[in-house]
Amino acid sequence: QKEVEQNSGPLSVPEGAIASLNCTYSDRGSQSFFWYRQYSGKSPELIMFIYSNGDKEDGRFTAQLNKASQYVSLLIRDSQPSDSATYLCAVNRGGSYIPTFGRGTSLIVHP
């Protein structure tokens, strides 16, 4: 069983819609959770991190964490074509400096 799982996609949404990206993890000791965006040919760029159960909002992005169900999601409101990229979920176990990355979900926002 993979430690951090993401649907590879592609997830295709129309411009202006809400894109919902999901990530599940297997380690119940996980304490910190990250979402990165990676454009083709570029390195990952941090979007958000979340530590506590519930929602965390930053502009058009909302991260949702549910530790009991072991999932973390990323919502992108008012999706734009420029949001088209691969979104990586990363999870840190408590006391660990090394996050485990999912394989990423490809998002396509079409005009």
Add this chain to the structure above:
Amino acid sequence: GAVVSQHPSWVICKSGTSVKIECRSLDFQATTMFWYRQFPKQSLMLMATSNEGSKATYEQGVEKDKFLINHASLTLSTLTVTSAHPEDSSFYICSASPSGSVIIGTDTQYFGPGTRLTVL
């Protein structure tokens, strides 16, 4: 803040030569830096964890004699690909976590822009 640079951004070399890639944290100190490799359309693969002042920790299957890592200061780590071969052609990315910001399990990694290596 939290900017990480890499140099060079791309390099083409002949088979059998060695290539050094530098990773610098520009506005913070990083006790720990990480080196990743990514092949086209594949996920990030952690190669090694670089610790300032000590030997790097390599992931299983990564040859430490081929991928030499030196983390000589709190702002610089280098990866040297020795005797490079075409199969080493890849996108190499480093990342760093700010020192002194540690709450257990909450370090955030910031990635460099990556180095694209092509071995002919």
